[in-house]
Amino acid sequence: MLYYVIFFFVALGAKLLFALVTIYLLFPAERSCNECDGETLLLQMGAGGRMLSRLCLGALQRRWCPACRWEGFTRRGPAPESGAAIASGPTAPTSP
Numbered sequence: 001m002l003y004y005v006i007f008f009f010v011a012l013g014a015k016l017l018f019a020l021v022t023i024y025l026l027f028p029a030e031r032s033c034n035e036c037d038g039e040t041l042l043l044q045m046g047a048g049g050r051m052l053s054r055l056c057l058g059a060l061q062r063r064w065c066p067a068c069r070w071e072g073f074t075r076r077g078p079a080p081e082s083g084a085a086i087a088s089g090p091t092a093p094t095s096p
Helices: 002-026 047-055
Strands: 041-043 060-064 071-075
Touching: 047 060
Parallel strands: none
Antiparallel strands: 041 060, 060 071
8 A cells, every 4th residue: 555655756746846836947046137127016916826926935925016007927036126226327437
C-alpha cells in the first residue's frame, strides 16, 4: 500500500507542484506595467484571486495600470524607491 502512495505522489503530486512553481515564476515581479513601464495600482481580488494568492503563500497581487489600462497578476516586488533616492537631472557646471 505504501508503494502506491509513493508512486501516486511522484507521478501526480510532484508534477503538479512543479507546474504551480513554474506558473508562479512566470508572473512579473515588478510593480511597473509590462506594457508601458508606468506605475501600477493595487486592486482588490475576488474570491478566485484570493484563493490563488493563498496557494502562492500570499505573494500574488492584482495590479492595474491607469496609463494603458493593463490589468493582471504580479508577484510581490520590492517597495518603490523613496523620493530622496530619485536622481535629479544634470546640473550646469559652475565657473569660479
